[in-house]
Amino acid sequence: xEEPDQQRRVRxxxxxxxxxxxxxxxxxxxxxxxxxxxxxWPCAVVLAQYLWAxxxxxxxxxxxxxxxxxxxxxxxxxxxxxxxxxxxxEELPRCLQSCRRSCLLNGLSHVPVLGLTWGRVSxxxxxxxxVDIILGSDIFFDPKDFEDILTTVYFLLExxxxxxxxxxYQVRSADWSIEALLYKWKLRSIPIPLHSFGADxxxxxxxxxxxxxxxxxxxxxxAQADST
Numbered sequence: 394x395e396e397p398d399q400q401r402r403v404r405x406x407x408x409x410x411x412x413x414x415x416x417x418x419x420x421x422x423x424x425x426x427x428x429x430x431x432x433x434w435p436c437a438v439v440l441a442q443y444l445w446a447x448x449x450x451x452x453x454x455x456x457x458x459x460x461x462x463x464x465x466x467x468x469x470x471x472x473x474x475x476x477x478x479x480x481x482x483e484e485l486p487r488c489l490q491s492c493r494r495s496c497l498l499n500g501l502s503h504v505p506v507l508g509l510t511w512g513r514v515s516x517x518x519x520x521x522x523x524v525d526i527i528l529g530s531d532i533f534f535d536p537k538d539f540e541d542i543l544t545t546v547y548f549l550l551e552x553x554x555x556x557x558x559x560x561x562y563q564v565r566s567a568d569w570s571i572e573a574l575l576y577k578w579k580l581r582s583i584p585i586p587l588h589s590f591g592a593d594x595x596x597x598x599x600x601x602x603x604x605x606x607x608x609x610x611x612x613x614x615x616a617q618a619d620s621t
Contacts, residue, residue, distance in 0.1 A: 403494075405420050405498065408441070408599060409599040410469065412445070420495075421468070421498070422491065422498055424487070431462065434531045435603045437463070438600055439597065440466040441466045441469045442597055442598060443561075444473065445598075452473070455476045455524045456475040456477045456524065456525065458470075459527060461479040462491050466530055478507060483509065509545070523553055526559060527557070528558075533560070534562075534563075547579075560611060561610045563606055579617065587608065
């Protein structure tokens with residue numbers, strides 16, 4: 394249970410996704426904290442926009458969000474009919490609490506939240522049900538984590554050969570790249586232009602978060618997997 398002074402620092406932000414007469418408003422709790430998963434980053438809004446643009450294909454899809462934090466993409470997928478599981482590091486209980494808060498605020502108390510740590514083969518990872526889509530927004534933040542992330546992604550794709558990993562990342566350094574690791578783990582990536590799903594704007598989902606940041610999106614799959 395959180396201490397009262399920390400509880401008071403929780404604020405709720407609203408994100409509104411629209412298309413013609415369709416609209417979806419999500420409520421996301423944020424807690425200013427040194428743990429990055431307790432508030433929304435620009436990449437999460439961009440990935441959520443991609444899911445909104447793909448909402449017609451989401452009903453019934455089995456979706457896992459890794460490094461979910463406040464879980465904006467996963468929550469949107471669940472509201473659009475996907476069967477969603479949210480996860481974050483088992484070593485970061487506040488991030489897992491953020492996942493649960495987001496679910497409760499959006500009427501998704503049934504969505505499971507799991508502790509999954511990148512690079513670790515845990516009972517929770519081994520017992521995951523099949524997935525079609527893995528989500529990750531801004532998880533390629535620290536180069537020391539890159540291989541652990543891709544190790545976990547590879548494990549999940551090996552178990553689900555036709556699944557895809559949808560990920561957005563912020564370009565922070567021209568020297569950071571996962572290309573060599575993709576080759577090592579026999580993974581392939583396809584870049585998704587932001588303009589193709591209406592995310593090439595400074596304001597998105599009634600939010601100025603994307604702003605002038607350089608955000609990229611790609612879909613990662615097994616190199617030998619058949620196209621789906």
